[in-house]
Amino acid sequence: MFGSLLKNSLRFSLHRPTRQPDFDAARLGVTALALQAPNGSAVPPGCAAVLVDRNGRSRRLAAGGRIAAHEGELAWCVHPGPYSCELSPFAAAPEIGLRVSIAIDASDPRATHQRFDLFLASEGGDGVELAQFSAAMQTALQRELAQGNLDLPPCTTLEEWNAFRAGFNQLMYTRFGVMVDDCVPVDLGAARDYAQVLETRLAQQEQQQAARVARPDIAAPAAVQEAFIPACEDARALRRLFLELPCLMCAIRLAALPAGQEQFRQQQELLRRLDLVSLAVGTMPALELSAPNQPLAQQEQLRRARHSRRAAAALDEAWALLARIKTGGEIALAPLFDEAERIVANLEHETAGRRSVTLDEREEVPA
């Protein structure tokens, strides 16, 4: 009897729509930027509602209204902020950071598509927590600094700081759709004591060393793999690519005005290739099947998911590149086109890898 009860409750929970049961409006504006709201609930004061349909088209509702979602639409309540968070621009320098204050703008009437709405549609999930959002911002910032697209060198001068701020603001707006109100360098020494970090690291290393001495027959542990659920990761990455690539193409067409015939052709070629990538994403085979009704080996599923994750990383780079184009200034367009070519080539490579059933590396082209 208990068994049947359990089965019933299990079936019940499986068939219930996966909505967050408690929509806690008090967390909005404090620890969460946006929360998924159930249909029919009122939009809390000071917030706005964003409704997104299956194809990523969004509309906004002002505060005080009642959410009436159409078939297939998801709704989030968004608090405009401001929010404050601390970012580490360099992983190796934990005691120096940036205190950043961000806000979400009211919808911009000039833009056909609000970037933050797109962010919600593709990465919103159950809601956007502040901690998770600032981690994403930090990753984007660290990558741009490591690639040398933004500069924050030792003893930054005022001009360099201003250039960094312009690039950083544009990056945050283009990638996440948030406005950076304020950003100052801060000393995080009190909160993130580097000496303590190193102490724990040394203690861990000593433990590992001792374990290795005690059991020399066991080989050194391989690289610790981060928790990685292929199905979730793959679905998330493909959703992002599916929704964001068309908007990205549209934005690049508007932002990068080619200087001459040659560059125009280059741009057309890039857009054509992006279009094909977008098509490939839209027709991507299921992760777990190698052919209709033919399951795919776990190992290959993992490989496919890694490819789609790397494709999503290339998409991040594309947004960052768009931010650089928009920041403009005296940068020549030619190296940016080369960068765009690299990113598109990476996207093509990863989507092809995601599509393939086995790892097929042609070793040699017959001469």
Place this chain on the structure above:
Amino acid sequence: MSAPQEAVCRSVAFDGGLLTITATRRPRAGRADVKCSVPGAPQLAERMQQVVRLARHTEARFDSRDQVVLGLDRAPPGDWRDWELAAVLADRMVRGLYAPRGAVTANGWSDAWHLGRIDGRALLNVPAGVLAGGPGGLPHLGALNGQPDPAAGVSSARAWFPLHSGGEQDRLGWVEVSVRPLAGAHEEDVPAVPDLDPVRGAEVGAVLQAARHFDGRGQGQWRTTVRFGEPRFQGDSYQFALVMADRIARGREFLARGRVIATGCSSAWHAGKVEAVDALQAKCALIAREAAPGDRVLLPKEWEAGLQAGLIAGLRDELRARGASLACVERIGII
């Protein structure tokens, strides 16, 4: 970034001769990202491909457009692994990520290339001019630019300063600061400076003490070791480089993509002030000659204001054209 089509890196072999690794770059055309060949030893070629692929995990930029073909000129014995570092460097050189001045000979092996760590070398007596991986040499790949290893328990950073004697021997020397947490042990945190005589060692200690006092942190927290690449030098223009290396090692300074090259001294490090040193012209010429893309050059502010302002402006333009940057600093710390 301009990358060469071919690069060569050598490694001292088991028998005292040289192994040569040649890297070439060509369009990928659907092939594997790295292809390796070792005459008569396919397992070794496989290991080389694995090493290079793992080491690429530490890079920020991924490019799927090129294939790199690596070839070793003869097969070393199966347990000889000192060529690994040379293979990694050749792969970086051919893609323009590492641009050394002159030919490189490197020895080192690792079990953790994906972390950029270099575990050691089999070569016992390292000849002059050979880049030796592992403890006491190059402990991880980022150290080529003086950056601390983000996964190590002991943080060490390097900064470079011009060694000027008015002759052909002028070049950049480095100073390395390694810090290890004291963990509550009640020791005096007097820095160890094994390379210098006690008087100059005490000078180094006083500079660090004063600069950390200005910083407000780091006093009584660290056991510090300072090493110099060239211990025979005069003057105190190394001080600024020393202070920067210390700040970077303690994780309290933004990082440059390349090396930090600094010259300057101070009579008041406790106030964070940077003061001018001699031989402006010669040092500027030296820096202009030696700077590589990504390097950060730090000079005393007074130099910019003086009669030689034009020279500094010229150096700044020259460095920018090469992808390096220059700042004239009056005071260390956050702007």
